[in-house]
Every structure is written in structure tokens, then in C-alpha cells.
Amino acid sequence: QKEVEQNSGPLSVPEGAIASLNCTYSDRGSQSFFWYRQYSGKSPELIMSIYSNGDKEDGRFTAQLNKASQYVSLLIRDSQPSDSATYLCAVSRVSASKLTFGTGTRLQVTL
């Protein structure tokens, strides 16, 4: 079993729709959760971090965390073609500086 699992996609959504990206993790000691966006040929860019159960909103992005279910998700509202990228989920333990990454979900926003 992979430590951090994501559907590789591609996830295709029409422009203006909500994109929902999901991630599950196996380490119950995980306490910090991150979403990175990575455009093809570029480096990962941190877009959301979440540490407590529930929702965290930042602009068009909402991160959702459910530690009991070991599940974290990212919602992108009003999806734009510029959101087309690979989204990496990453988790870490308390007081740990190391991240465990998923392999990413490729999102395609179509016109």
C-alpha cells in the first residue's frame, strides 16, 4: 500500500466547473497536509496547507481534511484553463520536516 495515494487522472472538467481532487494517506501520525500545483516541466508550487479537521478556504481553493478517514481533498471552484496542471498531495508528521508525496492527479480544464 502506498503511503499517499492519488488518482493519476487525467481529471477533465469544463471551464467554470468545480474540480475535486482527492488524496488518502496511510500514516495515522500525519499532522500536516499540503497541496502543490505543478505545471509541466516546472517545479511544485505550494497552494494550500491544512492542519485541522474541516475546511480551509483561500480564494477559489478549498482544502478539506478528515483525519479519522485519513482523507484530504482539494476543491477548485470556477476552474480555469490555467488551472490545468498536476496537483500533488503531501503529508508530514508532527515536528517532522520531511514530506511524503503522492504521485499527483493531472487536471485538465477544457474550454
Added chain:
Amino acid sequence: DAMVIQNPRYQVTQFGKPVTLSCSQTLNHNVMYWYQQKSSQAPKLLFHYYDKDFNNEADTPDNFQSRRPNTSFCFLDIRSPGLGDAAMYLCATSTSGSRYEQYFGPGTRLTVT
């Protein structure tokens, strides 16, 4: 703007010819990381420095070495590159003050001929 800088952005080396990649940061973060990322794969942590303390991942080949001469700079040395070492090499930084959120540099694309 505070940032993470990597040089060069593109590096072509010959099989077996040593190569050094560099990373510098103006974020004043105490933790620096080196990752290797191949196409369609997750970034793979090679090693990281927590302040001056070097932490090597168990599966990082001996062919890869690192140096951190000061807080701002970190180097990745590949002693004898093989064709399988062709990848994007990513430097990242973090600090306990921001819960170890990692910020990546633009990466160095390494080609081995």
C-alpha cells in the same frame, strides 16, 4: 522578493562526468532539501539539512553527495552520473516557524549523454 534559486536551470553532462548543482535561498530557512523527480513520478527526497545536520535517505545512492557551506547555499554533487540519473533536481527550503511548509526552487533539468 525572498526566493529559492537554482543554477543552472539546464545541465547536460556526459556519462560518468561529475556534475554539481547549486541552490541558494534568501528566505533564511534553516532546512534545505534535495529532491529528484522523474517524469510522471512524485519528487523523491535524496537528503536534507536541518541546520548543519545532514540527513541522508536510506535509498539515496552513494553516487549522490551534498554540501551546505552556510545557511544560504546547498550543493548537490553527482560523482559519476549514469543515464538513470537524468531527471529534474529540485531544491526546497522550510522552517519550523511555518510548520515546515516547503518552498521549491525552479529546478535543474539534468540530461546525461
